[in-house]
Amino acid sequence: MRTSYSALDTFRTCPLKYKYSQIDKLREPKRIETVFGTLVHSALKFMFVRNPLYPTLDEVIDFFTRAWAEKSEHIVWRSEAKKDAESALYLNEGIKILKNFYQKNQPWNFNVIEMEGRFSIEIADELSGKTHTLSGIIDRIDKDQDSEIYEIIDYKTGKKMPAEETLRENLQLGVYHMALSARWPSVSSGNIKTSLYFLKHNQKIGIVPNSETIALARKKILETIRDIEAREVTGNFPPTPSALCDWCGWRKMCPMWSHEYTAETAKTPDDAELAQAMKDFFELKLRENENKKLIAETREKILAYMNSKTLMRVFGSDGYVTQTKQERVSYDMEKIKPLLKKMGQWENILEPDEKKLTQLIGELSEPEQNELNQAREIKIVTTLKQTKTKKSST
Numbered sequence: 001m002r003t004s005y006s007a008l009d010t011f012r013t014c015p016l017k018y019k020y021s022q023i024d025k026l027r028e029p030k031r032i033e034t035v036f037g038t039l040v041h042s043a044l045k046f047m048f049v050r051n052p053l054y055p056t057l058d059e060v061i062d063f064f065t066r067a068w069a070e071k072s073e074h075i076v077w078r079s080e081a082k083k084d085a086e087s088a089l090y091l092n093e094g095i096k097i098l099k100n101f102y103q104k105n106q107p108w109n110f111n112v113i114e115m116e117g118r119f120s121i122e123i124a125d126e127l128s129g130k131t132h133t134l135s136g137i138i139d140r141i142d143k144d145q146d147s148e149i150y151e152i153i154d155y156k157t158g159k160k161m162p163a164e165e166t167l168r169e170n171l172q173l174g175v176y177h178m179a180l181s182a183r184w185p186s187v188s189s190g191n192i193k194t195s196l197y198f199l200k201h202n203q204k205i206g207i208v209p210n211s212e213t214i215a216l217a218r219k220k221i222l223e224t225i226r227d228i229e230a231r232e233v234t235g236n237f238p239p240t241p242s243a244l245c246d247w248c249g250w251r252k253m254c255p256m257w258s259h260e261y262t263a264e265t266a267k268t269p270d271d272a273e274l275a276q277a278m279k280d281f282f283e284l285k286l287r288e289n290e291n292k293k294l295i296a297e298t299r300e301k302i303l304a305y306m307n308s309k310t311l312m313r314v315f316g317s318d319g320y321v322t323q324t325k326q327e328r329v330s331y332d333m334e335k336i337k338p339l340l341k342k343m344g345q346w347e348n349i350l351e352p353d354e355k356k357l358t359q360l361i362g363e364l365s366e367p368e369q370n371e372l373n374q375a376r377e378i379k380i381v382t383t384l385k386q387t388k389t390k391k392s393s394t
């Protein structure tokens, strides 16, 4: 398969979005968030080009403002009535980002060696025997003159910033490291740093990926490609709503959101019936939640009585309630990870996946199983089952 990092990322975010863009080849209507991201990226690229001097902050802002005026005409607005206010909001947000960024990152202090450079890497899948080509674009690569460290930087315009400790499992950073290593094999792996710059926070977080990060990225890529290929056969690309739907240009045609856009004039009697059913549904669900709370409280009372009298079954006018206890086994992933690494088995799991872990443990030798069992936790789960008894007729 020939694919790109962004296509795989789209699939992982939402298979339906992937289908619209990669299979149906539809042109994505431009939402304001997408245009905003693209133009901030362009302004940051402009900022690091010396011609013959680096642009001043005013020139960067002017570049962004002019680009905004030109491109905002092509935006598909959420509401025509509010488009001017929304446009001004994003324009000001962009200017604020650029000002903060410029103050912290004066361009003459960095040795930027490439911006928006393309990459293409081959990844062989030993399971299918296929070799896939993965391409992408890297926002920026810097090289520190003293330490010889290459730093790949990806700009993010979204609000959400991941915790630094999760970066080792970040697919994008793993892929970027693979891309740079493939392009410049003479650069030592430990000399490649990968970073994400969160522009709204004006903060950069990064790691030097290790062999585990790269193996995990490779594994995720191959799993994603296999999943796409399987879905191409079944045609099953379900919509997967998330906060990222705000960035999606297909909201108006997506079955998860299209109903929200039904015009008042297009409504039929079915819609009136639906409106009532929706109202009823919400009320019934509210009562269901209240009942759940009452059931939990009643359960605790019955259980407390049973425990105080060491009873496993109690009887009432409608029937009886039986208590059962079951053992549930789970593993402490923090404890088990170093043990598996020591045994050279972590590469077979790579993620805290209880199912795979249980399967793997079954295949290990007895001493290894015994060692891993130290990280085993057994929980006792108590359940109460009610049985209704037939009323005898008089």
Ligand code: SF4
Binding pocket: 014, 016, 017, 239, 240, 241, 242, 244, 245, 248, 249, 250, 251, 254, 255, 256, 257
């Ligand atoms: S709007 Fe959300 S659920 Fe629908 S296609 Fe786009 S990302 Fe997927």
